[in-house]
Amino acid sequence: MDRWRVDPGTKLDLDKIDPGSTARAPGNKAKAEKATSELQDQIATLQERLWAERQQSLLVVLQAIDAGGKDGTVKHVFGHVNPQGCEVTSFKAPNEDELAHDFLWRVHSRTPAAGHIGIFNRSHYEDVLIARVHEVVPKAVWRRRYTDIKAFERTLSTAGTTVVKFFLHISKDEQARRFRARLDDPTKCWKFNVDDLKERALWDDYQRAFEDAITATTTKECPWYVVPADHKWYRNWVISSVLV
Amino acid sequence: MDRWRVDPGTKLDLDKIDPGSTARAPGNKAKAEKATSELQDQIATLQERLWAERQQSLLVVLQAIDAGGKDGTVKHVFGHVNPQGCEVTSFKAPNEDELAHDFLWRVHSRTPAAGHIGIFNRSHYEDVLIARVHEVVPKAVWRRRYTDIKAFERTLSTAGTTVVKFFLHISKDEQARRFRARLDDPTKCWKFNVDDLKERALWDDYQRAFEDAITATTTKECPWYVVPADHKWYRNWVISSVLV
Numbered sequence: 001m002d003r004w005r006v007d008p009g010t011k012l013d014l015d016k017i018d019p020g021s022t023a024r025a026p027g028n029k030a031k032a033e034k035a036t037s038e039l040q041d042q043i044a045t046l047q048e049r050l051w052a053e054r055q056q057s058l059l060v061v062l063q064a065i066d067a068g069g070k071d072g073t074v075k076h077v078f079g080h081v082n083p084q085g086c087e088v089t090s091f092k093a094p095n096e097d098e099l100a101h102d103f104l105w106r107v108h109s110r111t112p113a114a115g116h117i118g119i120f121n122r123s124h125y126e127d128v129l130i131a132r133v134h135e136v137v138p139k140a141v142w143r144r145r146y147t148d149i150k151a152f153e154r155t156l157s158t159a160g161t162t163v164v165k166f167f168l169h170i171s172k173d174e175q176a177r178r179f180r181a182r183l184d185d186p187t188k189c190w191k192f193n194v195d196d197l198k199e200r201a202l203w204d205d206y207q208r209a210f211e212d213a214i215t216a217t218t219t220k221e222c223p224w225y226v227v228p229a230d231h232k233w234y235r236n237w238v239i240s241s242v243l244v
Numbered sequence: 245m246d247r248w249r250v251d252p253g254t255k256l257d258l259d260k261i262d263p264g265s266t267a268r269a270p271g272n273k274a275k276a277e278k279a280t281s282e283l284q285d286q287i288a289t290l291q292e293r294l295w296a297e298r299q300q301s302l303l304v305v306l307q308a309i310d311a312g313g314k315d316g317t318v319k320h321v322f323g324h325v326n327p328q329g330c331e332v333t334s335f336k337a338p339n340e341d342e343l344a345h346d347f348l349w350r351v352h353s354r355t356p357a358a359g360h361i362g363i364f365n366r367s368h369y370e371d372v373l374i375a376r377v378h379e380v381v382p383k384a385v386w387r388r389r390y391t392d393i394k395a396f397e398r399t400l401s402t403a404g405t406t407v408v409k410f411f412l413h414i415s416k417d418e419q420a421r422r423f424r425a426r427l428d429d430p431t432k433c434w435k436f437n438v439d440d441l442k443e444r445a446l447w448d449d450y451q452r453a454f455e456d457a458i459t460a461t462t463t464k465e466c467p468w469y470v471v472p473a474d475h476k477w478y479r480n481w482v483i484s485s486v487l488v
Contacts, residue, residue, distance in 0.1 A: 054344070100298070100357035102403030108352045113344035144402055151395030158388055159346030 001242045004225045006218040012211045012226065019171040021228035025237060032237045036076070039240035044080040046244070047117060051085045054115035056160045060243070061120045063129070064168035065206055066196045067178040069229050070121050073168065076236045077243070081117065090121040103127040103145065104152050111156060124149060125165075128213045133205045146216040153222040163222035166239055167210060168229040172203055245486045248469045250462040256455045256470065263415040265472040269481060276481045280320070283484035288324040290488070291361060295329045298359035300404045304487070305364045307373070308412035309450055310440045311422040313473050314365050317412065320480045321487070325361065334365040347371040347389065348396050355400055368393060369409075372457045377449045390460040397466040407466035410483055411454060412473040416447055 003023065006012050026035045050056060062070045074088055089110040098106040104124055112118030128149070132142045153163050170178075179200075182192040199206070218224040225242055229235040247267065250256050270279040294300060306314045318332055333354040342350045348368055356362030372393070376386045397407050414422075423444075426436040443450070462468040469486055473479040 097357065100359070101355060102399050102405070104399055105352060105355065108349060111345060111349065113341065115344070141402075148395070148399040148402070151392070152399070155346050155348055155392045155396070158385075158392070161346070 004227055006214055006224045008219055012215045014207050014211055017226055019169045019228050020230040022231055022234045025234055029233045032233050036237045036240050039244050040080040042244050047081050047085055051115045057112040057114050058117045059112055059161050059163045061123045061165040063125050066199055067175050068168040068170050077239050086117040088119040125213055129209045132209045133202050149217050157221045165224045167226045169226050170229045174230045248471055250458055250468045252463055256459045258451050258455055261470055263413045263472050264474040266478045269478055273477045276477050280481045280484050283488050284324040286488050291325045291329055295359045301356040301358050302361045303356055303405050303407045305367045305409040307369050310443055311419050312412040312414050321483050330361040332363040369457055373453045376453045377446050393461050401465045409468045411470045413470050414473045418474045
């Protein structure tokens, strides 16, 4: 899985990574789904050992453009874990209390305890993504946050938390297909938000923001993976493999 | 008050600072107490402006050897502030939940919101003091925490929190006098803890631990002050002056 890891010192160029890639997949979709199911079982077994030992923890950070597949990843990769030892936090727009503190305050409070898996569906990275694209704060502020983020994750890491970060990389066409699918399917249309179209218009700005944030904050201890995610079955297989 | 600030790049030597100093005090004890009372009023007025503006916050960290005067400082320096905008957190031995997270987790959750004053009676510094003296963690771990602490305080500072740290510097003789006073006074004896004597036996270890921690973590943005604290009235006057 090393091919999808962003190593420190390399400048990420998302245009050079094919969102439709299925490189080294274990066969076709059906075979990959079978392999993923086995990996999910392994994750569940490993979770029990993590829980029993209570010395380490795992923090999984999921970031993507809208419709990138964050919710689906949580459902499919962690579908077999015991929810007693796994907390998912979905970070929305910060509330008044959160805005009254530094940007890491709300995420720090949700980091996993020893023995637990924590999943961040969006995270502190929004503060260098949305905050940058919508100019919520000036450049000097969001740039400085890269350093804050690295130090924060290093603190977690030295305390025994393995931090793994995934960027779900989809193409602009795939996003359009997923939006349309949401609108066409009565069981999915609740997921469609008209604001998503406004964000789509800022596609290129977001891609640049992701590239810079990932380049600046990928480290040996807390690496970023850019996961080709146009094919959901491939995305699930890659992420499960990395975690195992 | 610059004389008591520990500037970055200087190696602190506590033996060279007289805990009984009353340098530049505004006259005798009575005069200093009057001056402190006026400073307390100023602090209360400034707190109202902080509250009204809701853009910045103040974090005061108090550290000292047992009987060093932390509780007395809270009472006398912040006696006039509106408690609605001022939260004191006394950090005791970490509980199970706190131990299951990195050492900054519990303190980060208690940092002051914009418009507020936060006071830490003991703090994250215990994790490089008690933890070092009692060898709770190996040297490599507590030494690394200096870097974690600096990064954490920098995050707070860039988010608008002024971080000011005070070490209340008393002599070993003065500690003995205060322990005896606690035992002799029926209204104070509840404060005496027989474990304090065990800690007193480690006096020199603690002094070295304070010196190293203060030297390593005093910065331009988040400075340490070493306050001569054998005279309570002088200690209160110095701290009030620094804060104003």
